Amino acid sequence: MQTKSLTDRDHEVIWHPYTQHKNKLPPIPVVRGKGTLLWDEKGNPYIDAISSWWVTLHGHAHPHIAQKIYQQALVLEQVIFTGFTHEPAVSLAERLLPLLPGDLSRIFYSDNGSTAVEVALKMAIQYWKNKGDDRKKILALRNSYHGDTFGSMSVSGRSLFTAAFQDYLFEPVFIDAPDRENIGQLKELLRRHGCEMACFIYEPLLQGAGGMHMYDAALLDELMGVAKEMDLLLIADEVLTGFGRTGELFAGNYLRNTADIICLSKGLTGGTMALGATAATERVFEAFLSDDRRKSLFHGHSFTANPLACAAALASLDLLLETACAERIRGINTQHAAFAEKIKAYDVVRDVRTLGTVVAFELSQGEDGYINPAGLDLTQKAMEEGIYLRPLGNTVYILPPYCTTKEELDKIYDFLEKYIKKARP
Ligand SMILES: Cc1ncc(COP(=O)(O)O)c(C=O)c1O
The missing domain is CATH 3.40.640.10 (Type I PLP-dependent aspartate aminotransferase-like (Major domain))
Known part of the structure; x- marks a missing residue:
């Protein structure tokens, strides 16, 4: 029986990528994924708005892919x-x-x-x-x-x-x-x-x-x-x-x-x-x-x-290659474009751009670049709302799995708009 939490065990033996271990926040133990969502060990769901480092296309734990991997593993x-x-x-x-x-x-x-x-x-x-x-x-x-x-x-x-x-x-x-x-x-x-x-x-x-x-x-x-x-x-x-x-x-x-x-x-x-x-x-x-x-x-x-x-x-x-997937990609693009139009009005937002399923913009807070801390604050606030976003410094972007629903996207946009409204240049 393990008495220590997963985070404590992680703290003792793991070296994480791109991470300054001297002052890092404890990593979030993820126990399950389904579709767009990741669940932590307390049962909190997070929308994976960056497709887990830009890889997840059809959502987490997709049964068709899981089945094919399983069948292959038996052979x-x-x-x-x-x-x-x-x-x-x-x-x-x-x-x-x-x-x-x-x-x-x-x-x-x-x-x-x-x-x-x-x-x-x-x-x-x-x-x-x-x-x-x-x-x-x-x-x-x-x-x-x-x-x-x-x-x-x-x-x-x-x-x-x-x-x-x-x-x-x-x-x-x-x-x-x-x-x-x-x-x-x-x-x-x-x-x-x-x-x-x-x-x-x-x-x-x-x-x-x-x-x-x-x-x-x-x-x-x-x-x-x-x-x-x-x-x-x-x-x-x-x-x-x-x-x-x-x-x-x-x-x-x-x-x-x-x-x-x-x-x-x-x-x-x-x-x-x-x-x-x-x-x-x-x-x-x-x-x-x-x-x-x-x-x-x-x-x-x-x-x-x-x-x-x-x-x-x-x-x-x-x-x-299913037609439905191409339609979902187009749908995400249309929703991104409307969101981009909407946030252009804010002073703290710069260079709003979209391409396919990606929408990105800069927060005009401090110097541009990866070590600008603006993104860290945004990530934390987003997590509190059940959304996982990971800006590149002050470059904020959404790059969702293609199965992300209209409602889930709206939730991400609403969070970002509220965040932007409060942010000061
Ligand atoms: C354009 C591009 N090339 C190569 C890589 C490296 O891929 P990996 O992290 O799988 O080594 C990345 C990763 O982000 C990338 O975006």
């Missing part, structure tokens, strides 16, 4: 993925590839978003090496976030997240996300130096961890067009934007130019299991075909293509 739970294959991995690749924007023909599996990015970078770097070309530079966007492993940190904008590791990161060529003012310069830079660059990595349309910054699809498309002319490999990091988040199945659907490599994770399994996937075109894949073993992609993980995770992803696709 084959794990097998080494070099020299072996299995039905869920192949079926998932077969179903996923035709859904992706462009002409992707190969899926490389890993475990999470960061590894999906690592694999993409390795593919792009080794692509040129295998071809005997000396392209080494990588083009990346300032303010971007691609993960916490060293390669993905290296191509992420420099920030609080990367500061301690700066001396160990490689340096890409950083440019700002395209806007009307800089697009001419950016295209010029690409025309002049593009032939030295191996690839261009970007979060299409939405820089998530960089403060839910939304940028123009047409301008990104223009930039991608020039990058293509200069033969850079385009790496779309759709770890956040994939699987309906931006309103389209993939953010790349808003663009005419297509990526050579696409990184996927988060919503891939509907948010139920850890899985990453990096999709590549046949052109990229073929550069690794050789009688020389050294030209193989030497990358893999113990749980590469884990059958349970692949089964979960297949089950999530079943749900995602």
Whole structure:
């Protein structure tokens, strides 16, 4: 019989992500999830308004996904993925590839978003090496976030997240996300130096961890067009934007130019299991075909293509591709747009923006950025109202599971409007 509370036990043995343990608030023990709701051990429900770090698509503990994971677990739970294959991995690749924007023909599996990015970078770097070309530079966007492993940190904008590791990161060529003012310069830079660059990595349309910054699809498309002319490999990091988040199945659907490599994770399994996937075109894949073993992609993980995770992803696709899901995504977008219009009137609110199922704005309180404490206060007040929100500093956003009801969204909007009304610039 345990005499200590879960929080006390946690306090003794757990090291949490992004957490200053010296003065952290005790974590909330979550005992159950269903649909949009998470319950703590006292029985209090919370609306998960950020899809548990942007992963949950169809709600928590979805019976269809749970059933498919269970059935798969009774048959084959794990097998080494070099020299072996299995039905869920192949079926998932077969179903996923035709859904992706462009002409992707190969899926490389890993475990999470960061590894999906690592694999993409390795593919792009080794692509040129295998071809005997000396392209080494990588083009990346300032303010971007691609993960916490060293390669993905290296191509992420420099920030609080990367500061301690700066001396160990490689340096890409950083440019700002395209806007009307800089697009001419950016295209010029690409025309002049593009032939030295191996690839261009970007979060299409939405820089998530960089403060839910939304940028123009047409301008990104223009930039991608020039990058293509200069033969850079385009790496779309759709770890956040994939699987309906931006309103389209993939953010790349808003663009005419297509990526050579696409990184996927988060919503891939509907948010139920850890899985990453990096999709590549046949052109990229073929550069690794050789009688020389050294030209193989030497990358893999113990749980590469884990059958349970692949089964979960297949089950999530079943749900995602239902017409009802697309309607719910559109419904969320319509409600977000009305809320955005409403709160624009408040002085303390800045830069209200929406994209698909995401609505975001800045609170004009203190300096912009991740360590602005405004968000901590908002999180606490929201929890008291049964809503889980986790602003990025003073950037407040809602990014709900697609099953979130109209009433649940209204509850979140009402809370935020009341909060904003009381907030002082
Ligand atoms: C665009 C993007 N890429 C990569 C990652 C890293 O994913 P993971 O946290 O699964 O490693 C994230 C995580 O937030 C992300 O938003």
